[in-house]
Amino acid sequence: MSTPSRPGPTAARMMTGSKETRLVVVRGNSASGKSSVAAGIRQRFGRGLALVAQDNLRRIVLRERDRPGGANIGLIDTVARYALDAGYHVVIEGILYADHYGDMLAGLVSDHRGVSRCYYLDVPFDETLARHASKADAEYLAQVTERELRDWYRAQDLLPGGIETVIGSDSTLHDTVDRVMRATGLTGPPTLDDPEPVLRRVRRGREE
Template sequence: MGRGTANVGQDHLRRVILREHDVPGGDNIAFIRETVRYCVGIGYNVILEGILYEPHYGAMLRQLVDEHPGPTHVFYLDVPLEETLRRHEGRNMSVSGDKLREWYKPLDLLGVPGEITIAAGLGLAELTAYVLEQIGPVEPPRRNFGAAQFL
């Protein structure tokens, strides 16, 4: 979606910046909420992505959806356990398959009106096209991002 769209990644904020495990009431939950609020407040469109386990993140996510002044879209990518395990094999992570099986929760939906569940079988291009079709035209950011330069 180009300049003016902030991609807020749960893994980056939680695992890289805070080095925190995914726990109920973790510091990353408020950090994610405030990062999204800040980006919206300075005029960015925001994509929040991650494995946002509803019992840990649900209240915060519903709060963000409720308070957002513009259109909000919620997508759940339904990846079966076996596919999750297959994808995990190619990543450099120290989490075992047994641990993934323990953590896995099928259809961990947020339960907000309009939430869209997407089957995992789509390729990246098809998935991207589908999401863009569902969200429709996006308002341009509320500021000129082309003028900023980093020295």
């Protein structure tokens, strides 16, 4: 299967979103709590916030292995930009290895017109094992063993440029969600009760 071409580093970039939209990136190793944090933010905020999950796009939509230059990298970028341009706030979550996804994430943050915040959930490997073992999905536990977790684990896999806030394993889920929502200004009421009018305005603007 051929890999679609992508713009080079000198290609003109397109700004995305608006001053009102919020972009949140939540990264970390397996079982660090990324999905729970992202789900907590969405549950607390309500409608108008899009959840862009790396595992869903890479494993479910594309059924692709995590590799440099993978098609899912561009797909994550495209989905996030579409949602931002449609007026949604966006939370991107996943392991998102820095050497695979760093350039894409840095470009997205740079191009976003609104507030952007990146977080890295720093959980030691021993705690990772304990959290993984507590999962209720027996089938997943049988498929993903300690060996896989060790292969996937990267300590302090931070994005370059110091753009991430590191949150340690001592922060509870409730506290982490609170912290992210306060820092991004998502603590107010939902700003997009009905997305359809916004989508129509975006499409109409592009046609004009």
